[in-house]
Amino acid sequence: MSALTQSTPAAARSDAAPEKELRPPSYWPFVVPALVVVLAIIIFPWVFTIWMSLNEWKVGSPTTFVGISNYLRLTSDPRFIEAVGHTMVYTALSVLLPLVLGTFAAVVFHQKFAGRGFLRGVFIMPMMATPVAIALVWTMMFHPQLGVLNYLLSLVGIPAQLWVFHPATVIPSLVLVETWQWTPLVMLIVLGGLAAIPTEPYESAQIDGANLWQVFRFITLPLIMPFLFIAGMIRMIDAVKSFDIIFAITQGGPGSASETINIYLYSVAFTYYDLGYGSAIAVVFFLLIILLAAVMLYARQRMVWTEIASGA
Amino acid sequence: MTPRQIIGKIGLWLSVFVIVSPAILFFLWMLSLSLKFEIDNAAYPPVFFPERIAWKNYADVLASNRFLTYFVNSLVVTGSATALALIVGVPAGYGIARMAAHKSAIVILIARITPGLSYLIPLFLLFQWLGLLGTLVPQIIIHLVVTVPIVIWIMIGYFETTPLELEEAARIDGATRWQVFRHVALPIAKPGIAVAFILAIIFSWNNFVFGIVLAGRETRTLPVAVYNMISFDQLSWGPLAAAALIVTLPVLLLTVFAQRQIVAGLTAGAVKGG
Numbered sequence: 311m312s313a314l315t316q317s318t319p320a321a322a323r324s325d326a327a328p329e330k331e332l333r334p335p336s337y338w339p340f341v342v343p344a345l346v347v348v349l350a351i352i353i354f355p356w357v358f359t360i361w362m363s364l365n366e367w368k369v370g371s372p373t374t375f376v377g378i379s380n381y382l383r384l385t386s387d388p389r390f391i392e393a394v395g396h397t398m399v400y401t402a403l404s405v406l407l408p409l410v411l412g413t414f415a416a417v418v419f420h421q422k423f424a425g426r427g428f429l430r431g432v433f434i435m436p437m438m439a440t441p442v443a444i445a446l447v448w449t450m451m452f453h454p455q456l457g458v459l460n461y462l463l464s465l466v467g468i469p470a471q472l473w474v475f476h477p478a479t480v481i482p483s484l485v486l487v488e489t490w491q492w493t494p495l496v497m498l499i500v501l502g503g504l505a506a507i508p509t510e511p512y513e514s515a516q517i518d519g520a521n522l523w524q525v526f527r528f529i530t531l532p533l534i535m536p537f538l539f540i541a542g543m544i545r546m547i548d549a550v551k552s553f554d555i556i557f558a559i560t561q562g563g564p565g566s567a568s569e570t571i572n573i574y575l576y577s578v579a580f581t582y583y584d585l586g587y588g589s590a591i592a593v594v595f596f597l598l599i600i601l602l603a604a605v606m607l608y609a610r611q612r613m614v615w616t617e618i619a620s621g622a
Numbered sequence: 623m624t625p626r627q628i629i630g631k632i633g634l635w636l637s638v639f640v641i642v643s644p645a646i647l648f649f650l651w652m653l654s655l656s657l658k659f660e661i662d663n664a665a666y667p668p669v670f671f672p673e674r675i676a677w678k679n680y681a682d683v684l685a686s687n688r689f690l691t692y693f694v695n696s697l698v699v700t701g702s703a704t705a706l707a708l709i710v711g712v713p714a715g716y717g718i719a720r721m722a723a724h725k726s727a728i729v730i731l732i733a734r735i736t737p738g739l740s741y742l743i744p745l746f747l748l749f750q751w752l753g754l755l756g757t758l759v760p761q762i763i764i765h766l767v768v769t770v771p772i773v774i775w776i777m778i779g780y781f782e783t784t785p786l787e788l789e790e791a792a793r794i795d796g797a798t799r800w801q802v803f804r805h806v807a808l809p810i811a812k813p814g815i816a817v818a819f820i821l822a823i824i825f826s827w828n829n830f831v832f833g834i835v836l837a838g839r840e841t842r843t844l845p846v847a848v849y850n851m852i853s854f855d856q857l858s859w860g861p862l863a864a865a866a867l868i869v870t871l872p873v874l875l876l877t878v879f880a881q882r883q884i885v886a887g888l889t890a891g892a893v894k895g896g
Contacts, residue, residue: 336799337720337799338717339717339799339800340716340717340720340803341714341721341723343710343713343714344711344713344714344770344774345714347766347770348733351764351767352736352771354744355741355743356740358744358748359743362743414637414641418634418641419641423634423638429638429642430881431877432646433645435874435878436645436648438874438884439874439877440827440830440848440866440869440873441828441830441845442830442845442869443867443870444648444866444870446848446862446866447651447652447655447863450655450859450862456663456664461666461667490648495888498885498888498889499889502889551737553738553831554830554831557834575737575739576739579742580835585747588743589743589744592737592743595740599735
């Protein structure tokens with residue numbers, strides 16, 4: 311036996327090699343630590359939240375199992391229903407405005423000009439800056455008497471506004487901050503899309519004598535549609551969950567005029583310490599975000615089919 | 623240059639000006655507020671360039687010893703949460719990429735979609751039972767909710783693009799899986815790790831919602847400290863604006879100097895946390 315292996319070392323090696331190949335390397339040890347962390351800080355909280363939402367669970371008093379009554383309570387809670395409305399308005403505006411402005415900014419930053427890299431860096435600063443620090447300065451700028459915004463309005467003859475201090479203007483004012491902050495993200499995503507567009511369609515459009523708007527509308531826009539969709543999706547998820555800016559500037563006020571679901575969730579859970587009910591809100595809130603994402607996906611699918619249908 | 627080209631140039635620069643000025647003007651105004659005395663900050667029409675500069679605002683903020691405590695708290699929380707996230711997240715990203723376990727990314731997506739407050743309710747109770755409230759530990763742990771998904775997500779994407787040939791060659795030479803990871807995959811992945819590191823630091827540093835619930839008087843991080851200044855301690859704008867600028871300055875500097883990494887990371891996964 312030993313003589314055989316000695317005489318055919320090549321055969322022995324080729325025997326050993328497949329054996330090694332048969333046993334694919336396991337990468338599980340690399341994943342296990344992260345798995346433990348994810349289980350502890352993401353999965354466990356989720357399971358526990360669902361369990362808590364089925365209980366009457368207030369800090370300092372005994373908990374009792376109440377089934378779905380926390381969820382039933384939501385359907386007749388006017389403050390929650392109002393918060394859903396505020397969230398929808400806030401989200402719709404905070405998706406649309408950054409999408410429009412971010413696309414414009416991306417088209418501009420796609421051109422070559424001196425100092426482009428530096429200016430792009432400045433442009434994305436609002437998105438990276440600490441939200442609370444920004445909120446503080448915006449609060450000063452919104453000040454009805456001393457704020458710089460009313461001064462700027464007065465320069466062009468527009469009467470002073472109450473901005474975040476009036477129920478009718480508070481959500482648009484907060485959307486202004488959100489738009490200022492997050493337009494850069496849309497710009498970056500669309501800019502990535504523009505970089506991937508081939509140059510041929512533009513050359514033929516130039517030969518056909520198309521103007522700037524026509525080029526954008528019929529060549530650029532269709533080609534960056536997938537990127538706009540991704541940007542819109544991300545923007546939606548972030549706008550629905552928006553917390554820092556709203557909480558630091560208005561805390562949901564004046565009254566409850568800017569109270570979104572997230573702000574209401576905070577009040578229920580950490581001002582009233584009604585953790586069971588808060589958990590139910592958290593679950594419904596999450597499902598709502600999933601639902602909105604699904605609706606957007608469905609709309610996108612429909613749009614693609616309409617495009618194909620109209621193209622054919 | 624034809625007239626048409628000149629008009630095009632003017633239009634381009636006008637557009638650039640319109641796009642960039644809200645950001646520039648905002649941060650200049652922030653700087654202006656932070657360098658003015660109360661009289662100038664309360665003046666109408668507003669004063670943009672004060673005659674006397676109030677360096678005092680910065681001195682006041684830095685001199686209050688609480689501020690130093692909060693600064694150290696922020697460093698400890700962000701530093702620990704980022705370091706831990708890299709330790710568990712980089713190997714995990716490697717493992718997931720090599721196993722092609724794309725479905726596991728769903729967990730990361732769920733983490734991305736979940737509002738930060740939903741984690742707070744159960745974890746708050748857990749920390750209370752464990753008697754950890756009042757220390758920095760709860761904040762370090764909960765900041766992992768932000769940092770770990772960012773790191774895993776970016777590293778999956780990065781390891782998927784790194785070539786397998788070198789790793790296979792190393793394995794044929796008899797290297798163990800760990801040695802392959804440590805000496806072959808990891809050095810190649812340095813740029814990806816840099817991206818993950820920078821984004822994790824920024825989003826952890828900026829995080830506010832976790833601190834507002836979990837931090838006590840001694841364990842506040844800087845964003846929470848600044849928020850508390852608005853509501854309780856300070857009413858004058860100069861020191862407030864100075865504090866706000868100090869809090870966000872590290873992030874702004876990082877944005878300018880590591881712009882390429884930030885852009886790469888955000889467009890790869892668009893992974894804002896919390």
